[in-house]
Amino acid sequence: MKKIIYIFTALLTIGIASSCKKFVDINDNPNAPTSVDASTLLPPMLAGMARGNWYDSRYIGQYVQIWGAPTALNVWDQEGYIPGSDSGGEMWRTVYFSLGQNVNLMMQDAIAGKKYDYIGVGWALRAWGWQNGADEYNNMVIKEAYDPTKLTFNYDSPDYVYAEVVKDCQTALNYLNLAINTNGNTSASLAKGDYMYYGDLLKWRKFVYAILAQNTLHLSNKSTFNADLVKKYVDSSFVSNADNASVQCTGSQSGDANFWGPTRGNIPSFRQSDYIVKLLDGRILASATEQDTLADPRLPLLLARSKDRAFRGVVAPLGDPNTADANISIPAMAGATTANSGTPSAKYIFNDNSRGVLMTYSELQFFVSETLFKKGDLQGAYTTYINGVKGALDFVSNPPIGSSLTGTQKYISQTAIDSYLAGPSVRQNAAALQLSDILQQKFISLFVWGAPEAWSDMRRYDYSTSIFQGYVIPTTIYPDNAGKQVYRLRPRYNSEYIWNVPALKLIGALDADYHTKKPWFVLP
Template structure:
């Protein structure tokens, strides 16, 4: 962050010293010097997926979406002196932050309230994602011109700012005055094509995530969570999915073969167990869940295997090279361009928020409120939505197979036997490949396999820690990722010291939202 402001400050001094004519002479007439909101908007969507996808290579190991002993993520560790796992930080402060501020300022002056609302929605989402990933972050001083060091703000302040921004965005999207129109925004809005109502739903989805993470707090309100969800996404048609061109490495999905970022990664035993029948029914039945053929891949002998955290082999000794990577290839093979499967294809869009996630949030809140009938309905809605979402990404799943799964022993059929474990594990499965930060938030708020203060322990017996944690952890699981090295550990160490950010085990310090009070 300091480098950004040094450059900004140098440019300001040049302008103040009478260099305007020189700068005018070197102005490129083909490049706007005062870009409008329409020009600034399209690249921002790519920034949203970039941060999560880059960092998923590490947090994906922590939450066991990715395996293969590829990096320290699987042992809950960190890499000293590296920007690895710091891309969400970069996205929030560099990829999105200043650009969103420009849109808000520019569009406010032009009374384009839909652009203002869009920028506020993205900013709310970014603050939520960044604090859920890093914990205490820089909020109040983040974009002050001329500042070179920045104080960290507690996570509860960031949570409050997310609520404020999302509500301001909703207000702006519901204004009927001003000059903002669907026509002005539709071509720049790569996800919702300028439809205000869909952005309003997205904001309520952000609010639902925010409120649903607070189960350990005295002010947790499940009724508020449910209200937010009811105003959020109404079906898969409302999913927030960032599109990818997929024709070159430049416009292709980060997960696709053209980018070649996943050849060493492997499918995990936890994902395999959720899909092959063993976790939900106790019996191996890989034909039961219709998502299995699209989401993961069998070995050459037709069986499904996955790695355990920190290990490159399956429990039965199946070697690393025989276990498929996320593309569905063996022996670390990189498929041809355009190949792959599920979300791991060149042209696959990246989901930022889905209807399935919202329904599982509702199911969790309803269950905690004691309304098991509502919880059962939302739980089943979430499962169906997930299957239909997966169906659209591969070979279409026949409705008969969907019905067979929804009425099988893998899915609870009555409210009296539904458990929080059923809800959270189906949510974990539904978010595979995209909901990395949300799944990690769920695992941490239930303290991984320890459970919450009320005795709810949805991941016990299913989630498995690595045999040995990273050397700096002191036997503790990861709770956060450290701020980005290049901006914070090089330039902002005094502020980091105040929050314990220089401690070797800082990444194991509990988040505010996971602490009971």
């Protein structure tokens, strides 16, 4: 087992501590305003949320076998990590840098101007950050996070972080309700900086309830878990794909293009997994060999064909075993046209101007289906399962391109959708429904954009192959894992392992196998 060596420059830290406060006190930059209008701060924060989700999804997507590397023994395909690297630390950066003090500054201006809409949104962003951060890293810094007198920060326990999510959501709801009572359902002021919901306060309120539902669901292994609470929150949240939480991407150049689009070029280095191919071609859900009549109509939109036109995938960590007809990179460009512009585009959300997706209606329906199934309400579970499948099909058929979620031209015909819903890959009644059906359809619905949520599911069920049928535990595991599977990401290297080593030691994050330790939310 390799030793992990961290360098901490104590003398440099002491020097900074003794001089920093005085420097800040006397050196205000006249070109950098200390007070900024809330509308100018919100857009980059929303972009940061999407960035945090996207960047870490590259590696989490390998953990859950959405995709893999084309070459054998890739570190992430072995459920490992790269020491001394920020890879897997982007959500940490999002919480403390992209959001961080920017949320404080936005709310500072909003409080002074009684902009209840921006205050509510600020607390919603905080809650979203804590939720996603805790899901990936377990321990987070909350109490000391914004103390300017500190250079090292103690981590709060994960139960405290999850409780903070609920607290911040309730505060967000209080201010959003106050904004609705003051301004009505739409805020022109918020619309100036809001590239998610364009000032629609009702949709922002639904988003907060979606965070609460996710927070509650993720604690499903706890004795205090309340399935009815998940349903209550979802019933107050998204009612269709028109409510989905997604961030506008202009696509005019690399800096404002969708992460999965051709201009950014982030995904072509990956290859679709054998697992996702088998979920879509009917071999798992339909329990049959690959046949076009059983294939999911989403298959040609989500995945790429090999040169011989067959769909194949890689098996982690073996790389691409197909030498004669090797897998091509995903996504494959198609001659399809967007529903809005009529111009050539990529498929699914692989356009430069496709919106950056954070949460969807179908995802929430699967939340409820899972919890009702475990509660014993099979009919309720089946109804929401079908809602989830229909919502996911609709999402792919009408992907969030540009600023609209709908259009006259669909990527999947209604005939194909109806055929799939009536086919063997979809359960036809409540008695036939299994937990694996719910979670595997949810896995498909999360393809590309929702890898972190898929990983939360797999960890809650300890990578069970009876639930995630067709998932194959890697034959070669990263040496530091000591044969165990991965359960958490390490905190961001360039902030924590450089400057915050004493606090890391207290939570065991200097251990070589730290990333294999189960996070609090999956424990009983």
